[in-house]
């Protein structure tokens with residue numbers, strides 16, 4: 046199977062450049078319209094698809110990003126590996142604005158979003174004990190290091206609902222009691238949905254601020270975030286441009302089983318499965334539903 050890299054660009058990352066045969070395409074999904082058209086093309090001989098998470102012009106808030114449609118559309122396009130690029134706040138002194146973190150764990154505190162492709166008539170339970178793909182995360186780490194980006198290998202991302210930033214008490218709770226490293230508003234349920242769709246998923250978090258716990262930095266200020274994002278976005282694009290060479294056009298099965306996550310996950314008996322759900326899940330779960 047060939048590699049197809051899907052990049053979900055977060056705040057400040059609304060396009061990538063350098064794609065051969067670049068075209069913005071409409072992809073229909075039974076889960077609604079994705080955030081925007083998807084930019085397709087090739088980079089270094091590897092197929093690429095880029096989707097701006099909030100849409101070009103930043104139309105969708107973290108709560109209204111159509112996460113299911115986005116992941117379903119990438120799956121329909123044949124994407125095998127999804128790299129999420131996100132802005133985030135830091136809970137660690139040593140994780141400073143401008144640094145990148147290759148996130149490997151999440152605490153999901155979002156509550157106003159559809160979190161699964163499955164449901165009545167087709168029930169499935171996948172594991173997200175290890176919600177990111179170690180192979181893909183390693184490639185992102187190497188790409189960041191090759192670009193000279195200060196990058197941290199691993200970190201726990203607190204996914205909050207937003208859109209308001211955290212209170213100081215929340216910020217201290219997440220940092221001191223829960224041991225989180227960074228905070229953002231979008232990687233959940235995105236990572237869970239990618240796992241349900243049997244896609245490898247890695248999260249590249251770009252630190253823009255110290256959230257509100259830091260005694261010397263005060264409250265989060267959106268204009269400071271945007272200033273940091275402007276520099277980060279170029280670094281993120283450079284990181285992405287290195288991935289085709291690191292991943293290669295040929296793809297061996299994921300050694301961690303991301304691409305087989307549904308193998309034993311569907312509980313609904315074959316004769317009880319809802320035909321409409323089977324149709325709706327033709328891209329996400331077609332491999333196991335036949």
Ligand SMILES: CSC[C@H]1O[C@H](OP(=O)(O)O)[C@H](O)[C@@H]1O
Nearest residue numbers: 055056098107131132229230231
């Ligand atoms: C621009 S600050 C808040 C905004 O930025 C992050 O979005 P993304 O993860 O898509 O880069 C954060 O989660 C908030 O949605």
Ligand SMILES: Nc1ncnc2[nH]cnc12
Nearest residue numbers: 132133134228229230256
């Ligand atoms: N401090 C913060 N909290 C939540 N999302 C963010 N995105 C960037 N900075 C953030």
